Amino acid sequence: MSILLISEYILIVALVIFMFAAVRILTHKTIAMGLIGCATFSLAISVLLLTVGGMYEIEFYKDIALTLLLLGVVGTIAFAMALRRGS
């Protein structure tokens, strides 16, 4: 087992633990907290997909990760603008 594979497994474990923390933020009652949690969760999912896709050599995981990352950013900024205007 190479050192790269071990470090990828360590990263996956860290990301899964972080996703639980992101869910804790996501379930907070404030809208802005939900927004932060959602953005963070999508980021963690993207990196997780990149890692798994690299490990098992699944090419389309990279496309999904790229799409999720970009749309997550766009969605977060759009919702933040809507939240600001709605006040």
Add this chain to the structure above:
Amino acid sequence: MINFIVEFIQSACLIIAAIVILITAIGILRLNDDMDKVIYVRIHMLGMVDVACVLAMIGLGQFLLAGIYLVLAPFVAHAMANAYYYSEDDCKYETTDKLMSRIDDTTHNKLAINKITTIDVEFKYNFKNDEIESSKNGVVIKEVSTDDIENSNLNKRGEEDD
């Protein structure tokens, strides 16, 4: 040999990213929700995760994706902080009425009603005796109903007729 060095650097990037992500996760879980302005603390903490994820992407060989997210991450953080500042800041939770007030972060906002400091006094309004009083200038603004407007218009017409 070069392959081993590259693999070692990639592994180092991934392990450093994993450690930073774990530290942030522990920090998020241990952070006290009753803190003042806790959302800004969380945004700051998640900025660390953004950098760690960029490092992980570099370790995974996705340089373009890492560059794109490195540019976009500050925009996201700024947008979230800006939205919170202009929409849900605690200076707007002045009323104790549960139907009128929006749900706030913590009970801090309930405590903030009675906590008027010299800085907050410019932003806070008193809702006592059906009058809104600006604490800064001492100007009293009365609540106006539709009946008052109609009576005012009738009085104006009466004055014009005279």
